[in-house]
Amino acid sequence: MNTKRNIKAMLAVFTALFVLLAGYLVYIIGAYGPYWFASPYNTRVTNQKNTVWAGSILDRNGVVLAYTNADGEREYAAEESLRLATAHVIGDNSGQTLGAEALFAKYLLGFEQSIGEQLSYLVSGEQRRGKDISLTIDSALCTYASSLLDGNDGAIFLMNYKTGEVLACTASPTFDPARMSEYTTGEYALAEGSMVNRATMGRYTPGSTFKIITTIAALRYLPNIEERTFNCDGPLVFEKESGKLVSGVNPYDEEGELYSKYVLLRDHEDAVHGTLTLAEAFAVSCNHVFAEIALEIGEEKLRQTAESLGFNGTFLFDELVAYAGSFGEAQTDFALAWSGVGQHTDILTPIHLCLITSAIANDGVAMEPKLLLQVSGTSTSAPVADFVPEAYQTLLKGNEAEFLASCMRGVVEHGTGTQAAVSGYSVCGKTGTAEISSAENALSHAWFTGYVDSEAFPYAITVIVERAGGGGTIAAPIAAKVLEYAIVCSQ
Numbered sequence: 001m002n003t004k005r006n007i008k009a010m011l012a013v014f015t016a017l018f019v020l021l022a023g024y025l026v027y028i029i030g031a032y033g034p035y036w037f038a039s040p041y042n043t044r045v046t047n048q049k050n051t052v053w054a055g056s057i058l059d060r061n062g063v064v065l066a067y068t069n070a071d072g073e074r075e076y077a078a079e080e081s082l083r084l085a086t087a088h089v090i091g092d093n094s095g096q097t098l099g100a101e102a103l104f105a106k107y108l109l110g111f112e113q114s115i116g117e118q119l120s121y122l123v124s125g126e127q128r129r130g131k132d133i134s135l136t137i138d139s140a141l142c143t144y145a146s147s148l149l150d151g152n153d154g155a156i157f158l159m160n161y162k163t164g165e166v167l168a169c170t171a172s173p174t175f176d177p178a179r180m181s182e183y184t185t186g187e188y189a190l191a192e193g194s195m196v197n198r199a200t201m202g203r204y205t206p207g208s209t210f211k212i213i214t215t216i217a218a219l220r221y222l223p224n225i226e227e228r229t230f231n232c233d234g235p236l237v238f239e240k241e242s243g244k245l246v247s248g249v250n251p252y253d254e255e256g257e258l259y260s261k262y263v264l265l266r267d268h269e270d271a272v273h274g275t276l277t278l279a280e281a282f283a284v285s286c287n288h289v290f291a292e293i294a295l296e297i298g299e300e301k302l303r304q305t306a307e308s309l310g311f312n313g314t315f316l317f318d319e320l321v322a323y324a325g326s327f328g329e330a331q332t333d334f335a336l337a338w339s340g341v342g343q344h345t346d347i348l349t350p351i352h353l354c355l356i357t358s359a360i361a362n363d364g365v366a367m368e369p370k371l372l373l374q375v376s377g378t379s380t381s382a383p384v385a386d387f388v389p390e391a392y393q394t395l396l397k398g399n400e401a402e403f404l405a406s407c408m409r410g411v412v413e414h415g416t417g418t419q420a421a422v423s424g425y426s427v428c429g430k431t432g433t434a435e436i437s438s439a440e441n442a443l444s445h446a447w448f449t450g451y452v453d454s455e456a457f458p459y460a461i462t463v464i465v466e467r468a469g470g471g472g473t474i475a476a477p478i479a480a481k482v483l484e485y486a487i488v489c490s491q
Contacts, residue, residue: 054108055130057090057100059139060167060373065090066101066177068129076178077139084174085146086139088197089166089371092177097195098321100135100371101177107131107375134374136165136387144485146170148478154465155199156482157350161358161451162458163389164367166320167486171198200322200351204464207434207471208285208416209353209447210342212360212404215282217305218293219400225278225293226403232273232281232288235264236337243332245295265291265337268433268470282407283415285431287341294340299330302340309356309395317392319371322351343435353449354462356395360404361428361451361460364396408450417448420476422484426453429479431471443467448475457487 054074057066065086066076074093076083083090091099105111110130145156149172158168173191175183182188196202218225237251238244240263251262258264267273267287273280281289294302306327307313315322328345330336338344351369359366368390396404408428411417416431429450436445446468451460461483463475 051128052109053129054093054101054105055110055132057104057108058132058134059086059137060134060165061138061140062134063139065135065139066093079143080176081146082139082143083176083178085143085170086137087174087177088171088199089135089137089142089169090177092175092180094180096180097175097197099197100133103319103321104133104372107133132376133372134376135371136167136373137169137371138167138486138489141168141482141486141489142170145478145482146172146174148481149465152465152468153193153198154463154468155197155202155350156461156463156478157199157354158459158461158482158486159354159358159367159369160458161361161367161460163387164370164392165373165387165389166369166371167459168461168482169197169199171196171202198350198464200320201349202464203323203325203347203349204445204447204466205434205436206325206342206346206348206353207432207445207447208287208342209430209432209449209471210340210346210348211282211285211290212356212408212430212449213306213309213311214290214294214297214302214340215278215404215407216309216396216400217297217302218278219398219403220305221297221301222293228278230276230278230281230286230289230292232267232271232276232286234272234288235266235270236288236291238263238265238332238334238337243334245333245337263334265334265341279403279407279410282430283410285411285416290341291337294336295333297340299336299339302330302336303327310352310393315352317368317370320351320369322369323349325349325352342432350462350464353447354460355392357430357449357451357462358460359393359395360401360408361453361458362401364394364401366392366395368392405453409453412450416472417450417476419472420448420450420480420483422452422480422487425457425483425487427451427480427483428453429476431476433469433471436467443469446474447471448479450479452483452487457490459483459486 053068058064069075089099091097091101093101108130145168153172155171159166173194175194179188183190237246240261273286311325311327313324315324325348330339335344355366373387405428412420412427412429417429420427420429432447434445446465448471449462461479463479465474468474
């Protein structure tokens, strides 16, 4: 009897383990299957490329971005500026990047074709062809946005915050998918980092755009924070060795030089803002106030807030490969204060910041960013798959989105982001100037993230220009021009 009970117990254990393993495999395949499929190491895809004429890739307006010519060779748009502006979205045919060529290979190479469709090619003797796909992007908008980077490294990401449609995704430096073989031979030089899509994978210090996250934490953990006032009376003083905040001390010697035992957290150009509400501090991007808020909240709660917004996590989008931001440990007062204003070890990607911005614009709900608009048999046939919006995650709750929207409107109307204004429309946003070097005259990364508060034109945008200067003077006007162009194109 004992033997039978032991056998039954062992069978139960093995059954449970099998069920757990099966469940885990289902999860892993569901989560990572699209990335494995798109991998250049997937031999099935590689083999299909040699036997199937891949379908065409078009933008949302029918502009052909990639196609297979009469000789079975893969070609891309004739205009070089168009190829460069859309390169990271389209990808290449050699599997070096995770663009549409790889992510949607199952359509382009006919992997989803029925047995009947495949047999029809065998019977007719026709060259087997994959399906054409239309993307959500507007290639003209991408080209225009790319031109505004003006040779600077950086990225621009624009999406419809109501549907998740990605309308523009461009980054610099870029590459030319038509010249992949020439890059390999050295005939054409490839700039370092060109194959990385900075809009979705570029990891940057966020600067003052992180004050959005600090504000959300304040709303969650500091009662009546909307009505409180703060006093910005100059730099905050910290002991250099311990990182401890000190007060009531004069950190300067008789000659006006900073004592070596102290380090300061300053505002831009040593501004003193006086008495401010949280909304007012947000509009002028007061480092003093947000550093104090971070210290009051504490490292754990600030980190928890960041993680609730996707930091230290993984994005598992169906149609994009994107990196999430990260929030590191802040073990001293100085580190925590510095984190609260978007420095220290804070890291953010443009798409992640745009996702948070989109949630603010969309009553707290972040829609999943998507690239695939339509799949069809040919460019003229009826569609076999259409775009379906999907909510990704509810990031904000209560009045958080409403309060942030009001704060961001103030930034553009009378704060640091006035150059992001678009005539005739209400624009909400946040500037960021990310310090990346202590060297004298070193330029900062320029950030702007924002959206058009409009039912007709629900566009959210994030702009970063590397080593260019202030977010309000460099990134904000670029955002305004792109938003204005997007509105005109949509009319």
